[in-house]
Amino acid sequence: xxxxxxxxxxxxxxxxxxxxxxxxxxxxxxxxxxxxxxxxxxxxxxxxxxxxxxxxxxxxxxxxxxxxxxxxxxxxxxxxxxxxxxxxxxxxxxxxxxxxxxxxxxxxxxxxxxxxxxxxxxxxxxxxxxxxxxxxxxxxxxxxxxxxxxxxxxxxxxxxxxxxxxxxxxxxxxxxxxxxxxxxxxxxxxxxxxxxxxxxxxxxxxxxxxxxxxxxxxxxxxxxxxxxxxxxxxxxxxxxxxxxxxxxxxxxxxxxxxxxxxxxxxxxxxxxxxxxxxxxxxxxx
Amino acid sequence: xxxxxxxxxxxxxxxxxxxxxxxxxxxxxxxxxxxxxxxxxxxxxxxxxxxxxxxxxxxxxxxxxxxxxxxxxxxxxxxxxxxxxxxxxxxxxxxxxxxxxxxxxxxxxxxxxxxxxxxxxxxxxxxxxxxxxxxxxxxxxxxxxxxxxxxxxxxxxxxxxxxxxxxxxxxxxxxxxxxxxxxxxxxxxxxxxxxxxxxxxxxxxxxxxxxxxxxxxxxxxxxxxxxxxxxxxxxxxxxxxxxxxxxxxxxxxxxxxxxxxxxxxxxxxxxxxxxxxxxxxxxxxxxxxxxxxxxxxxxxxxxxxxxxxxxxxxx
Numbered sequence: 001x002x003x004x005x006x007x008x009x010x011x012x013x014x015x016x017x018x019x020x021x022x023x024x025x026x027x028x029x030x031x032x033x034x035x036x037x038x039x040x041x042x043x044x045x046x047x048x049x050x051x052x053x054x055x056x057x058x059x060x061x062x063x064x065x066x067x068x069x070x071x072x073x074x075x076x077x078x079x080x081x082x083x084x085x086x087x088x089x090x091x092x093x094x095x096x097x098x099x100x101x102x103x104x105x106x107x108x109x110x111x112x113x114x115x116x117x118x119x120x121x122x123x124x125x126x127x128x129x130x131x132x133x134x135x136x137x138x139x140x141x142x143x144x145x146x147x148x149x150x151x152x153x154x155x156x157x158x159x160x161x162x163x164x165x166x167x168x169x170x171x172x173x174x175x176x177x178x179x180x181x182x183x184x185x186x187x188x189x190x191x192x193x194x195x196x197x198x199x200x201x202x203x204x205x206x207x208x209x210x211x212x213x214x215x216x217x218x219x220x221x222x223x224x225x226x227x228x229x230x231x232x233x234x235x236x237x238x239x240x241x242x243x244x245x246x247x248x249x250x251x252x253x254x255x256x257x258x259x260x261x262x263x264x265x266x267x268x269x270x271x272x273x274x275x276x277x278x279x280x281x282x283x284x285x
Numbered sequence: 286x287x288x289x290x291x292x293x294x295x296x297x298x299x300x301x302x303x304x305x306x307x308x309x310x311x312x313x314x315x316x317x318x319x320x321x322x323x324x325x326x327x328x329x330x331x332x333x334x335x336x337x338x339x340x341x342x343x344x345x346x347x348x349x350x351x352x353x354x355x356x357x358x359x360x361x362x363x364x365x366x367x368x369x370x371x372x373x374x375x376x377x378x379x380x381x382x383x384x385x386x387x388x389x390x391x392x393x394x395x396x397x398x399x400x401x402x403x404x405x406x407x408x409x410x411x412x413x414x415x416x417x418x419x420x421x422x423x424x425x426x427x428x429x430x431x432x433x434x435x436x437x438x439x440x441x442x443x444x445x446x447x448x449x450x451x452x453x454x455x456x457x458x459x460x461x462x463x464x465x466x467x468x469x470x471x472x473x474x475x476x477x478x479x480x481x482x483x484x485x486x487x488x489x490x491x492x493x494x495x496x497x498x499x500x501x502x503x504x505x506x507x508x509x510x511x512x513x514x515x516x517x518x519x520x521x522x523x524x525x526x527x528x529x530x531x532x533x534x535x536x537x538x539x540x541x542x543x544x545x546x547x548x549x550x551x552x553x554x555x556x557x558x559x560x561x562x563x564x565x566x567x568x569x570x571x572x573x574x575x576x577x578x579x580x581x582x583x584x585x586x587x588x589x590x591x592x593x594x595x596x597x598x599x600x
Contacts, residue, residue: 038436114320151330
């Protein structure tokens with residue numbers, strides 16, 4: 001009897017749980033699904049047909065228009081995004097790893113003070129930095145160059161924080177000592193011993209910084225006027241603002257949005273486990 | 286043995302090596318070589334701008350010799366701050382964002398918690414799929430998320446509006462009362478999965494034995510979730526709340542995109558939009574003061590919330 005009610009209860013619970021999750025899944029997938037459908041339609045069908053149903057399949061035509069519009073500026077934006085986000089995150093990860101490793105493994109005067117200053121940086125909102133940086137960069141002539149977006153993007157205090165935790169946890173002190181006794185310099189020890197042990201952690205740091213740069217809209221918007229220097233986000237934002245005057249741009253905004261988020265979503269899914277290690281470590285704060 | 290002895294002797298002979306025995310640290314130059322590649326850009330692109338913004342917020346532009354005179358900047362004390370506090374647009378942007386935060390943050394975190402708890406029970410199937418689906422929006426930048434949703438809000442294009450019209454509802458997602466919540470929905474869509482994953486990671490690190498004991502005592506899944514799991518992951522919930530408060534106060538991209546299709550979002554809709562608008566008018570000192578005030582409010586709220594919750598928990 002008692003057993004029977006619990007089975008019934010758990011079956012009801014299971015159905016309710018699945019129902020709720022399915023509903024939420026629809027919510028999370030809806031905008032992406034809409035984007036996929038809309039990207040395959042000719043401009044005229046956007047308003048004329050139901051947004052959730054495929055109509056005339058025009059994806060390749062849309063892609064062609066997207067990449068040839070304004071002398072192929074979209075391809076340029078994509079390339080810029082790779083420079084800012086991929087190269088920026090890679091550089092950032094390397095310098096964070098060096099600094100975090102030193103903070104975890106070397107003893108030197110002022111170490112804790114340095115770490116506190118860097119941790120304080122985690123709390124500084126990046127949007128608060130953009131305007132003063134703009135003024136400083138205008139004084140030095142850096143405004144409206146690649147460096148104006150690239151240089152501030154490589155700095156990630158959170159990356160140093162993660163690198164310190166990961167270096168402390170994954171690089172045994174004895175290994176460093178024995179490398180030293182074998183006569184290896186500190187840099188050689190770092191690159192040949194520590195770097196390899198820290199690799200999973202470095203992927204996590206890279207991912208976090210990549211997202212931060214990929215998401216940072218305010219900095220490029222403040223720094224850049226030249227269209228040829230824009231990242232995808234800023235370019236699509238500008239196009240989106242012109243759709244009232246040039247409605248034909250709508251289809252390119254939609255196709256461009258899809259083209260730019262799909263590869264990132266795929267990489268995210270493939271690298272899932274690295275997120276979880278990073279988020280678990282982040283919540284130790 | 287002899288090998289070790291000679292090594293130790295060698296270590297003792299040179300001062301550089303002796304330092305290693307004392308503290309295990311290399312020379313100062315080596316430490317600097319590791320730390321500087323990060324610290325120099327950190328100094329130039331983090332600390333200096335913060336200092337510069339602070340300095341600017343205490344400057345004012347003055348004019349000499351009437352209308353055609355030249356302007357120069359001078360020390361103005363708290364003059365800029367006084368102006369921020371008297372600015373009604375500043376207070377309405379704060380009020381808007383406050384309302385947004387009081388509603389959006391709890392709703393988002395509650396949904397995130399429910400998903401995390403469900404993923405942690407045997408009730409669900411296809412957990413990997415649901416986890417990925419919820420987390421996926423995190424890969425989408427705020428600007429693109431807002432563009433996607435603005436098509437779903439648009440009366441001409443949206444299948445959602447079509448659907449609701451079909452059942453007799455006529456929503457205006459971009460109307461004066463609704464547009465704030467339409468922006469809130471974009472933030473919720475973007476960040477629920479991220480917060481869920483933080484909570485889920487915390488749940489996964491709870492030792493299974495704890496549940497065994499509860500099960501023997503006859504606790505249901507429901508009781509286990511609310512009485513055992515939630516209190517244990519409370520620090521993660523606090524953390525996600527603090528992150529969300531910080532994020533809410535920085536809001537810019539999503540309302541800026543919605544502004545492109547809705548006249549109900551002004552150029553001073555959020556505090557950051559106000560700061561940008563003021564800076565575009567070349568009033569950098571006032572913009573700096575606004576940025577500093579936003580940062581101070583962020584600090585106070587984040588720390589206040591952490592203190593409040595840790596006191597409540599009796600820590």
